[in-house]
Amino acid sequence: MARLIVEKSPPLKGHVKVSGAKNSVLPIMAASLMSEGNIVLQDIPNLEDVDVMKDVLDAIGSQVQYKGRGIIEIITPRILTCEAPNDLVKKMRASFLIMGALLARTGRARMYMPGGCNIGVRPVDLHLKGFSALGTEIIQEHGYIEARAKKLRGTTIYLDFPSVGATENIMMAACFAEGQTVIENAAEEPEIVDLANFLNKMGAKIKGAGTDTIKIEGVKQLGSAEHRVIPDRIEVGTFMAAGAITGGDIVIDNVIMDHVVSIAAKLKEAGVEIIPYGNSVRVRSDGCLKATDVKTLPYPGFPTDMQAPFMALMSVARGNSIIIETIFENRFLHVEELKRMGAKIKIEGRSAIVEGVPKLTGAQVKVTDLRAGAALVLAGLVAEGKSEITDIFHIDRGYERLEEKLKGLGAIINRVQD
Numbered sequence: 160m161a162r163l164i165v166e167k168s169p170p171l172k173g174h175v176k177v178s179g180a181k182n183s184v185l186p187i188m189a190a191s192l193m194s195e196g197n198i199v200l201q202d203i204p205n206l207e208d209v210d211v212m213k214d215v216l217d218a219i220g221s222q223v224q225y226k227g228r229g230i231i232e233i234i235t236p237r238i239l240t241c242e243a244p245n246d247l248v249k250k251m252r253a254s255f256l257i258m259g260a261l262l263a264r265t266g267r268a269r270m271y272m273p274g275g276c277n278i279g280v281r282p283v284d285l286h287l288k289g290f291s292a293l294g295t296e297i298i299q300e301h302g303y304i305e306a307r308a309k310k311l312r313g314t315t316i317y318l319d320f321p322s323v324g325a326t327e328n329i330m331m332a333a334c335f336a337e338g339q340t341v342i343e344n345a346a347e348e349p350e351i352v353d354l355a356n357f358l359n360k361m362g363a364k365i366k367g368a369g370t371d372t373i374k375i376e377g378v379k380q381l382g383s384a385e386h387r388v389i390p391d392r393i394e395v396g397t398f399m400a401a402g403a404i405t406g407g408d409i410v411i412d413n414v415i416m417d418h419v420v421s422i423a424a425k426l427k428e429a430g431v432e433i434i435p436y437g438n439s440v441r442v443r444s445d446g447c448l449k450a451t452d453v454k455t456l457p458y459p460g461f462p463t464d465m466q467a468p469f470m471a472l473m474s475v476a477r478g479n480s481i482i483i484e485t486i487f488e489n490r491f492l493h494v495e496e497l498k499r500m501g502a503k504i505k506i507e508g509r510s511a512i513v514e515g516v517p518k519l520t521g522a523q524v525k526v527t528d529l530r531a532g533a534a535l536v537l538a539g540l541v542a543e544g545k546s547e548i549t550d551i552f553h554i555d556r557g558y559e560r561l562e563e564k565l566k567g568l569g570a571i572i573n574r575v576q577d
């Protein structure tokens with residue numbers, strides 16, 4: 160099993176380039192199933208999750224080919240099966256995003272109910288509510304969810320919560336529905352806008368993505384498109400945090416500053432200098448961080464995916480901070496691991512009270528989920544001595560070459576394969 164060995168590192172220096180966004184690539188790959196033409200996607204990060212989505216598409220009948228670094232071509236001449244293989248669905252919850260695409264293209268989709276994961280139960284009721292409203296029959300039997308529709312009809316769908324996945328799935332399904340579909344209280348994340356832009360390039364008629372009301376006018380067919388996915392804003396935030404925690408001075412390239420406003424605001428409050436220029440941002444810190452409270456919220460609020468990395472920062476900040484997680488009910492699994500490294504954190508319900516300590520100490524810690532992994536790496540960069548981080552397959556799901564990129568900035572971090 161691969162592990163990361165992280166040592167107390169000097170202040171990070173230099174440039175790092177952020178990859179394409181995992182949370183854009185996955186729904187966009189799923190949406191490519193709806194096209195009867197050629198799809199070319201650029202800036203595809205080399206991630207475990209992308210490989211899983213490729214396998215899902217392959218199983219359904221797509222031909223997915225790498226065409227050089229970061230470029231894939233997807234052609235789906237015909238759908239071989241409307242069912243995603245169970246083992247892949249179990250590996251990655253985002254496989255559920257093919258439901259809307261398959262339903263749109265074939266009127267049928269069947270898949271094993273995606274289980275909960277470490278960070279929460281993660282039901283799919285809102286996705287199903289949307290499909291039903293569009294005229295789909297939903298059958299749940301023997302652990303499977305099957306969606307069948309003779310004809311999808313546009314309607315108004317109000318989401319009880321602005322779920323990212325439900326907004327994406329419903330937006331895809333609605334592309335071929337007769338008439339207009341309106342999604343109210345839709346998620347506003349940049350990845351929703353990226354998916355809508357991609358669907359529109361294929362010929363869909365979607366307006367309002369990026370606001371809480373999305374309007375989709377049904378079309379008959381989608382065709383070829385070429386699309387470059389947006390930069391990964393959570394990777395940007397993670398490198399900002401790495402620069403900040405080590406007292407570094409780094410430049411992050413391939414950044415859309417508008418997408419990281421809340422992250423930059425909280426880092427500034429913590430005393431970090433954030434200097435945007437062009438598509439880059441310089442992050443400078445003297446390593447003396449001020450305790451800063453944070454509450455996770457749907458976009459444009461502070462992202463839940465940055466909660467764990469931000470907590471690593473607050474572990475060594477001056478003073479006490481309160482971190483409130485409102486999106487996922489079980490997203491504090493990193494707390495026990497950070498505590499092994501000397502962090503002082505108490506959990507009370509959905510809040511974590513972090514008492515900043517002057518130093519952390521290296522320890523053997525285990526990654527419990529993707530962003531917990533990033534938090535442990537950040538803590539390892541400033542902990543005295545060596546930290547051994549196990550179960551790093553979680554990190555590989557969503558960060559492309561994390562240790563190589565950090566090494567490029569001067570971090571002392573190595574992957575060890577037993």
Ligand SMILES: CC(=O)N[C@H]1[C@@H](OP(=O)(O)OP(=O)(O)OC[C@H]2O[C@@H](n3ccc(=O)[nH]c3=O)[C@H](O)[C@@H]2O)O[C@H](CO)[C@@H](O)[C@@H]1O
Nearest residue numbers: 182253281282283284285286322323324325463464486487
């Ligand atoms: C592949 C991908 O893009 N993943 C992101 C996506 O996950 P994902 O799309 O799964 O997240 P959602 O926005 O759907 O979930 C937010 C909350 O809504 C709840 N919920 C969701 C759907 C539903 O039908 N019923 C329901 O109750 C969830 O349990 C959770 O508590 O958005 C999350 C919130 O920004 C991010 O942390 C994930 O990185």
Ligand SMILES: C=C(OP(=O)(O)O)C(=O)O
Nearest residue numbers: 252253278464529530557
């Ligand atoms: C929770 C995450 O991803 P997923 O929805 O793919 O599990 C994440 O990216 O932090």
